[in-house]
Amino acid sequence: MIDQHLMLLRARAEISPSEEMDIRGTVAGLRRIAKKTPLVRAYVPLASSAILVSGLAARVKYTRDGRRQITEVHVPGDFVDLHSFVLKYLDHDVTALSDCVFAMVPHSALRQLTERSTHLTHVYWFTSLVDAAISREWELSFGRRGAVERMAHLFCELHVRLGVVGLAQDNAFDLPLTQSDLAECLGLSIVHVNRTLMQLRKDGLLEFAGGHLRIHNVRDLQEKAGFEPGYLYLDGSPAENR
Amino acid sequence: MIDQHLMLLRARAEISPSEEMDIRGTVAGLRRIAKKTPLVRAYVPLASSAILVSGLAARVKYTRDGRRQITEVHVPGDFVDLHSFVLKYLDHDVTALSDCVFAMVPHSALRQLTERSTHLTHVYWFTSLVDAAISREWELSFGRRGAVERMAHLFCELHVRLGVVGLAQDNAFDLPLTQSDLAECLGLSIVHVNRTLMQLRKDGLLEFAGGHLRIHNVRDLQEKAGFEPGYLYLDGSPAENR
DNA sequence: CGGTTGTTTGATAGGCCTCAAAGTCAGTGG
DNA sequence: CCACTGACTTTGAGGCCTATCAAACAACCG
Numbered sequence: 124m125i126d127q128h129l130m131l132l133r134a135r136a137e138i139s140p141s142e143e144m145d146i147r148g149t150v151a152g153l154r155r156i157a158k159k160t161p162l163v164r165a166y167v168p169l170a171s172s173a174i175l176v177s178g179l180a181a182r183v184k185y186t187r188d189g190r191r192q193i194t195e196v197h198v199p200g201d202f203v204d205l206h207s208f209v210l211k212y213l214d215h216d217v218t219a220l221s222d223c224v225f226a227m228v229p230h231s232a233l234r235q236l237t238e239r240s241t242h243l244t245h246v247y248w249f250t251s252l253v254d255a256a257i258s259r260e261w262e263l264s265f266g267r268r269g270a271v272e273r274m275a276h277l278f279c280e281l282h283v284r285l286g287v288v289g290l291a292q293d294n295a296f297d298l299p300l301t302q303s304d305l306a307e308c309l310g311l312s313i314v315h316v317n318r319t320l321m322q323l324r325k326d327g328l329l330e331f332a333g334g335h336l337r338i339h340n341v342r343d344l345q346e347k348a349g350f351e352p353g354y355l356y357l358d359g360s361p362a363e364n365r
Numbered sequence: 366m367i368d369q370h371l372m373l374l375r376a377r378a379e380i381s382p383s384e385e386m387d388i389r390g391t392v393a394g395l396r397r398i399a400k401k402t403p404l405v406r407a408y409v410p411l412a413s414s415a416i417l418v419s420g421l422a423a424r425v426k427y428t429r430d431g432r433r434q435i436t437e438v439h440v441p442g443d444f445v446d447l448h449s450f451v452l453k454y455l456d457h458d459v460t461a462l463s464d465c466v467f468a469m470v471p472h473s474a475l476r477q478l479t480e481r482s483t484h485l486t487h488v489y490w491f492t493s494l495v496d497a498a499i500s501r502e503w504e505l506s507f508g509r510r511g512a513v514e515r516m517a518h519l520f521c522e523l524h525v526r527l528g529v530v531g532l533a534q535d536n537a538f539d540l541p542l543t544q545s546d547l548a549e550c551l552g553l554s555i556v557h558v559n560r561t562l563m564q565l566r567k568d569g570l571l572e573f574a575g576g577h578l579r580i581h582n583v584r585d586l587q588e589k590a591g592f593e594p595g596y597l598y599l600d601g602s603p604a605e606n607r
Numbered sequence: 608c609g610g611t612t613g614t615t616t617g618a619t620a621g622g623c624c625t626c627a628a629a630g631t632c633a634g635t636g637g
Numbered sequence: 638c639c640a641c642t643g644a645c646t647t648t649g650a651g652g653c654c655t656a657t658c659a660a661a662c663a664a665c666c667g
Contacts, residue, residue: 186509192508192509213557214417214498262503262507266507267432269622310507314623314625316649317648326639351429553655560655
C-alpha cells in the first residue's frame with residue numbers, strides 16, 4: 124500500500140526492516156479523492172498527513188484575486204503534506220489532479236515515531252527538504268527558463284521521480300495531466316502550453332496525449348531542458364551530481 | 366550576536382531561557398564574507414551551518430549555461446543553510462549580497478542540541494519549512510504576478526521579515542541591493558527592473574535609492590502586491606492569517 | 608583622474624497573453 | 638444508433654509585457 128513510499132525513502136536513506144514496520148504501522152486508513160477535488164485546504168488546522176498511493180496530486184496556491192499556480196506535483200509515494208505535522212496548517216491547498224488514493228497518517232503516530240527515532244526524524248526532515256529543493260529548482264525555471272525549456276524540465280523531473288517509484292521504466296508513462304494543469308504548473312497560459320507542446324513534438328522529443336507521455340530520447344530532452352538531477356538528492360554522494 | 370536569530374525563533378515558537386543558552390552555546394565563531402562573495406558552494410559537503418548576523422545574503426542557483434537566479438533572500442537572524450545539517454550538501458550557492466557577518470554553528474553542535482531536545486528539533490524543522498513556504502510564494506509570484514506586483518510583493522515580504530528582527534521599524538530601512546540583484550530575485554532583466562522601480566516611484570508607493578527603501582504607505586503597497594503574510598507563519602493561529 | 612560599477616533612457620524585437628472560434632473526442636441519453 | 642453535451646485541444650489575430658542591444662549618465666574609488 125505504501126510500498127512506493129518506502130522505495131522513495133530508501134532512494135535517499137537506509138531504512139531497516141524494523142523501521143519499515145514502524146512506518147507501515149502509522150497508516151490509519153485510506154482516503155479516496157476524486158479528480159479536481161481538494162484533499163487539504165490552506166490555513167485549516169490538520170491532525171494527519173497523507174501519503175499519495177495512486178494518482179497525481181499537486182500543491183496549489185492562489186493570488187488574492189484568484190489566479191492559480193501549482194507549486195509542486197506529487198507522485199505516488201510522496202508524503203504530500205508532511206510539513207503540516209510541524210507547521211500545524213499549510214499555506215497552500217493540496218488537490219487531486221487525477222482520481223487519487225491517499226494513505227492517512229495521524230500526527231499522533233508521527234509524533235510517536237519521531238520521538239522514538241532520531242534517525243526517522245532526520246529521514247522525514249530530509250524528505251521535506253527535498254520538496255524545498257524542488258521548489259527552488261522550479262523558481263529557477265520560472266525566472267530563467269523559457270517555455271520550451273521549462274516544460275521539458277518538468278517532464279524530465281517527473282520522469283526521474285516516477286522512475287524512482289517504478290512508474291516510468293520505459294520512457295513512456297502515465298501522466299494524467301491536462302494542458303490546463305500544465306499551464307498551472309508552468310506559469311503559462313493554456314494556449315501557450317499547447318503551442319509549446321507542439322514545439323516539443325515537432326522537435327521529435329516526445330509525444331503527449333491522453334494522459335500518457337512518451338519521451339523519444341531522454342538524453343535529448345534533458346539536453347533541451349538543461350536538466351541536472353542533483354537537486355533531487357537521489358545519489359548519496361554530491362560528487363555524482365552535476 | 367545571534368540576538369536577532371532568537372527574535373526570529375521566538376516569533377514562531379516558545380524558547381525557554383535554558384534553551385536559549387543551549388542555542389547560544391552552539392556558536393563556534395564568526396565569519397566575515399565580502400559583498401558578492403560566496404559563503405557556500407553547491408554540491409560541496411558541509412560540516413557547519415551559518416546564521417546571518419549582519420548584511421544581506423541570498424540563495425543562488427544557475428542554469429547549466431550560467432543564467433543566475435536568486436531563490437531566497439536572507440535577513441539577519443536567518444539560518445541561511447540550516448538544511449545542510451540534514452542534507453549534508455546543498456543544491457545551491459549561498460552568497461553575500463552586501464558585506465556580511467555570519468555566526469558559524471558546527472553540525473556536531475546541532476546534532477547534540479537536536480538529540481537532547483525534541484522541541485528544538487521541531488523548532489528548527491519548522492524554520493526550514495518556513496523557507497520552503499517562502500519559495501512556494503515566490504513560485505506563485507513568478508508564475509502569476511506581473512513585474513510591478515512581483516516587485517511590490519518582494520518589498521512587502523522583506524519589510525515584514527526585517528520588521529520581525531527589528532530592522533524596519535519605521536517603513537524605511539536599509540536594503541543593500543542593486544537593481545541587478547533585484548533582477549536576479551525577480552526573474553527580470555536589469556533594464557526592466559529599472560522601469561518597474563520607476564513605476565512604483567511614480568505611483569508614489571516607495572522610494573528606493575542608495576541601498577535604502579522607504580515605503581510611503583504600507584497598506585497601498587500590500588494592496589498593489591496582493592500581499593498576504595500568512596505564508597510567513599508569524600501568527601500562531603491560522604485564523605489570523607488571510 | 609580614469610576606471611569601474613550602477614542607473615537611466617531609447618529603440619526594436621519577440622515571447623507570451625488575451626480573445627475568439629473551431630475542431631476533437633468520450634460519455635450520456637433519447 | 639445518433640444527437641447532444643461537456644471537457645479538452647488546436648488554430649488565428651492582435652497586442653502588451655519584457656528582453657536585448659546600445660549608449661549616455663552618475664557615482665564612487667584607488
